[in-house]
Amino acid sequence: MTVVTALIVLGVLALAFGLVLGFAAVRFRVESDPIVDQIDALLPQTQCGQCGYPGCRPYAEAIANGDEINKCPPGGQATINALADLMGVEAKPLDSAHGEEDVKKVAVIREDECIGCTKCIQACPVDAILGAAKQMHTVIAHECTGCDLCVEPCPVDCIDMVPVPVRPDNWQWDLQQIPVKNVESSH
Amino acid sequence: MSAATKAIEAGHIWTFPGGIHPPERKDRSNTTPIEVLPLAKQFIVPIKQHSGPVGDLMVTVGDTVKAGQPLTQVGINNALPVHAPTSGTVSAIGPGRIAHPSGLTDTVITIDADGNDEFYSFAPLADYTSLSRAELLDRIRQAGVAGLGGAGFPTAQKLALQRPLDYLIINGVECEPYISADDRLMREHAQTIIDGTEILLHIAGCEKALIAIEANKPEAIAAFEALLPNYPQLALRVVPTKYPSGGEKQLIQLLTGRQVPSRGLPIDVGLVMQNVGTAYAVAQAILNGKPLIERVVTVTGDNIAKPGNYWVRIGTTVAELLNHCGFEPVADSKQEQRVIMGGPMMGFTLPDLDVPVVKITNCILVPSNQELAPAAEEMNCIRCGACADVCPAQLLPQQMQWLAKAKDYDGLEQQNLFDCIECGACAYVCPSEIPLVHYYRKAKAEIRNIAREKAKAEVARERFEARQERLEREKQERLERHRKAAEARKKAQAEAVAQGGDNPQDAVQAAIARAKARKAAQAAAAAKQNQEGDDE
Ligand code: SF4
Ligand code: SF4
């Protein structure tokens, strides 16, 4: 008899815990954060394709599958270091086969020369160019990632890549020194 | 009433950690009354003189303007306007040097004065209590009032934060050496400052204001003590002389014992703080309808013949101001004369003297090299710990310096770099002459930049994905359209055949055959011609 009671009690307990655990597994599920997302979050999202893949996400997938981490010139050394950290591998210098690290640039269309062919619109990976057939086109500067992809297709070569200007609010305090100290007593 | 509130009411003064006692040297400039600077011939008004978005331009080159006329407007992004400092003609609008340590340019409006100094019509207000809070705030914003003591945060924006307030604190501490602009203003215009404080209390919906003055300004204290008995809702607090007791968080700690949380605002602990100069400007804006077009500037230093305080129209160039004060450049031609905007602790050296005085300019300091030795060679940190002892924010300056040099930005954020008020106390005591604050400013700028890049990358990713989706959708739609068209064609054909008519397909075949025949004939003709040509 006691054996039966024990079995029943244990059975009920097992069922109860099972239910609780099952409920918890559904209710408190941790959204998985696949490695590809984490890698993608570190890439600069310039979508330029210099890494040899059609955009940052494909490259993130390639890294997750074991590709080298030093193929992204827009990200430069900082991105390589961050990727090395994430993947637990040694950081290495940028693979120059894919290009050199450069200052940040933004595309500018010389608007009076634009013939309205729409070729640049089709090339822009982030839809940062505004225009319509036979109308003058222009670049929405703050959406432009500086990927360079619109320059080549332009039949009249009216797109320039110009460095992002330094303004007082994005200036990096590149001073030799600032005189914030040095009130010495002389009185 | 809790014990803490009782202590605040009783006038208890707490302390804050760290702090230093640099030589004050305020007596050079604070003994003479504020003088009105004669009008310059030309004014340069930068459209950005505060923190936040800039207003849209309201004038074009060639326009005539009057003193106090708005040059930019509030507009949709709730910007802070700037006003013409005197009457005259707008002679240029474009990039010009601004008062910024970088020496970079920004949009400035140049005004050639006509010398008449005619004023725009202002609407004085007899009874401000009849206006709503929103109307008063709008008036303050339209007058272009920004915090005159620090970073120039728009005053209306600060007051618009709606949360229960225990006290309004009026900051007349002015702890930085040399500067005496607020000191003189308090001595000479205590009544207007009190009027402004009452307006601020009314707008903030707050019961009580504490006016804080540092103990080294007995005349200013006396000026307020004489008036305050008539104002039960205002109380004077004298704080001991120590740098930087005028820092927002430090002063709050001194007066209330409360600590503003890391990266928080005073309003999080039920307080709001305004500078005495701001209270004065608010009184002008509300009572007289006068926008912020002039301020008190201390001009001092060994190489100034006539140190003192001056009412300076905003937009006056530093060169003009120094000319009037008898500027004697350093005799030794090997050494360049430094002109510092702000005080010796928190100011910066001007790139040149053609930059204008702006809303936040409280001092122009022209020191000799004896009184303010030029920055010396940086040596290695000897880990003496002096910097940590004086840091009012209880940070570890030495640690942060190593981290900043190593560009370890995560580490810096863990060390609460953003709590650093850039007071310069650490650099002042550092025996190794390390320009510590410079490293912090640089690191802060870098961290902000990284955050901006990150946000931009996020947007780029979204746009990229949205585009991919759109392309995919368009492709599907195209295929769908083709499929539908093909179906419709087939159906029409089947129907036509069923009705016994010509199969349209036959017509097409016939047309193709005709075209082929024509081509062949043409080719034959061409070949024949060629042959004839060859024969000749
Ligand atoms: S090179 Fe870098 S920025 Fe360009 S697509 Fe590849 S990962 Fe993106
Ligand atoms: S505008 Fe040109 S450079 Fe800028 S993101 Fe588009 S394609 Fe790239």
Ligand code: SF4
């Ligand atoms: S500058 Fe920053 S780190 Fe140095 S003492 Fe002041 S608050 Fe502390």
Ligand code: SF4
């Ligand atoms: S005061 Fe200067 S030398 Fe001393 S620990 Fe701080 S940074 Fe190093």
